Amino acid sequence: MSDGAQLMPAAVTTSCLGLEEGAWDRFRTHWETLCADRYASEQGTRRLRRYGWFSFTAATAQLEPLPQVSFVQPENSNPLYVGVDRTFEPLTEPFMADPVFRAVLRLLGRLATALDDPPVWNAKVHPFRVIASADAEGLPTPEGLHRDGVTLVSSLLVGRQNAAGGESSVLDQDGTPLLTTPLREPGDLLIGDDRRTLHSVSPVRPVDRSRPAYRDVLVVTFAPA
Numbered sequence: 001m002s003d004g005a006q007l008m009p010a011a012v013t014t015s016c017l018g019l020e021e022g023a024w025d026r027f028r029t030h031w032e033t034l035c036a037d038r039y040a041s042e043q044g045t046r047r048l049r050r051y052g053w054f055s056f057t058a059a060t061a062q063l064e065p066l067p068q069v070s071f072v073q074p075e076n077s078n079p080l081y082v083g084v085d086r087t088f089e090p091l092t093e094p095f096m097a098d099p100v101f102r103a104v105l106r107l108l109g110r111l112a113t114a115l116d117d118p119p120v121w122n123a124k125v126h127p128f129r130v131i132a133s134a135d136a137e138g139l140p141t142p143e144g145l146h147r148d149g150v151t152l153v154s155s156l157l158v159g160r161q162n163a164a165g166g167e168s169s170v171l172d173q174d175g176t177p178l179l180t181t182p183l184r185e186p187g188d189l190l191i192g193d194d195r196r197t198l199h200s201v202s203p204v205r206p207v208d209r210s211r212p213a214y215r216d217v218l219v220v221t222f223a224p225a
């Protein structure tokens with residue numbers, strides 16, 4: 001990741017994870033059990049989510065769930081929420097036990113360890129569903145261009161249904177675009193070095209305006225513990 005951001009196409013991610021055909025469809029069923037994000041609704045957008053965090057020991061690739069606490073955006077990051085404690089519904093047990101989830105986290109742990117080498121990482125895990133309709137576009141990042149105050153930031157596309165837009169962009173600290181990608185296929189994975197980049201996602205709109213649009217992603221960040 002020499003220039004701060006990279007797209008791993010779905011075919012590469014799927015083969016790195018050793019997944020079989022149909023694995024993404026099955027994994028996506030966890031997105032049917034997300035809960036409303038009331039903080040996003042205050043910004044006028046519909047978003048469903050859950051949240052959990054883990055420790056990841058680099059040497060052994062061991063993952064341990066950490067006790068649920070409210071999520072606080074680090075200083076010098078997301079301007080909408082710095083200093084605001086946000087409480088989200090926890091990840092479900094079936095999600096945390098899912099071999100696809102655990103394989104994704106270990107892959108991201110290896111990628112984070114290529115950027116820095118703390119003995120233990122904190123991985124924060126946010127499955128999101130952004131919903132759009134004909135009269136309300138969906139805003140994946142209502143805060144606009146931002147950083148998350150971590151080392152590695154990643155977005156894995158898990159599914160799209162009737163959704164146009166939702167393009168992810170990564171810029172360097174001077175605002176020069178490094179990469180823009182629609183994240184179209186389940187398994188498309190965008191990773192960024194959050195220490196030297198900013199990111200945002202464009203609004204989501206329905207293709208068929210008579211039905212809602214869904215954009216389902218798994219956002220995971222890694223920061224030294």
Ligand SMILES: [Fe+2]
Pocket residue numbers: 146147148153199
């Ligand atoms: Fe972010």
